[in-house]
Amino acid sequence: MSSQVSENIIKLFVFFFLVYVAKSQTSEPDTLCDINTCPNDERCLRRDGPGNLTFVCECVQTRARDGTMGHNCFKNNDPVHSTFLGCYGKACERGSFSSPNYPQDYETRDKTFMALYIPHAKSIFFDFSSPFCIEEGKDELYVGSGLEIYFGDIDDLDNLPENWYHFDGSGVPSNFTLQGTDTTFVYFSSDKSTVCEGFNITWEAQGKTRCLLPNTLSNFGSTFGRVE
Ligand SMILES: [Ca+2]
Numbered sequence: 001m002s003s004q005v006s007e008n009i010i011k012l013f014v015f016f017f018l019v020y021v022a023k024s025q026t027s028e029p030d031t032l033c034d035i036n037t038c039p040n041d042e043r044c045l046r047r048d049g050p051g052n053l054t055f056v057c058e059c060v061q062t063r064a065r066d067g068t069m070g071h072n073c074f075k076n077n078d079p080v081h082s083t084f085l086g087c088y089g090k091a092c093e094r095g096s097f098s099s100p101n102y103p104q105d106y107e108t109r110d111k112t113f114m115a116l117y118i119p120h121a122k123s124i125f126f127d128f129s130s131p132f133c134i135e136e137g138k139d140e141l142y143v144g145s146g147l148e149i150y151f152g153d154i155d156d157l158d159n160l161p162e163n164w165y166h167f168d169g170s171g172v173p174s175n176f177t178l179q180g181t182d183t184t185f186v187y188f189s190s191d192k193s194t195v196c197e198g199f200n201i202t203w204e205a206q207g208k209t210r211c212l213l214p215n216t217l218s219n220f221g222s223t224f225g226r227v228e
Helices: 003-026 212-217
Strands: 044-047 057-059 083-088 094-098 111-117 123-128 141-144 166-168 177-178 183-189 200-206
Touching: 057 083
Parallel strands: 083 111
Antiparallel strands: 044 057, 094 200, 111 183, 123 177, 123 200, 141 166, 141 183
8 A cells, every 4th residue: 555545544534533523522412312201292301410310301382382391391380370481501501580570560470480401500600680679478589409399399488498599578689509400490479469679680500511402492582581
């Protein structure tokens, strides 16, 4: 074999190796579940956080026109929710979420739920803006780790599940961090009367997050910061 042929073979090998590397860096990672465990054949995505369930479901069919997510698409949740929002991937590693009309008064009988899954996040930092006002003892805001909320879990505010926070009243709450989680929910509920300015909360994931399935976000739009 001539040296020219050998050189061409080596160049060809290097070319295909570089193509392989480039493809592995830019193509969609293998994120779909091997076995779809989601209801109604909703899209099932792998989750590899240690100690967590191994999947999340994009619940774009099940009662969620805005798109949301979880493990069972909230089949056990409060049927009077008015809004679900969900976000998956690197695009959700920072953002903000606010009550309707913020900083003007929110509305009565509003219930909104937002869920985020941020692949490879190690913790999620939250910070409130001023003003902050939620009718004390009547309206409520919860922030916690996880993708689902079960109302039976929050009857006792003195005994919230680990990594859950409850907020109401006036005065801007201190910032806080949910440790050891790649998922979070924000849930807001107002009753039939008395409203005030509400809240705005900004979050930022910490840890080595990855960009997975960016097209997935097309299901969710860019509605964060204002609940319609
Ligand atoms: Ca109220």
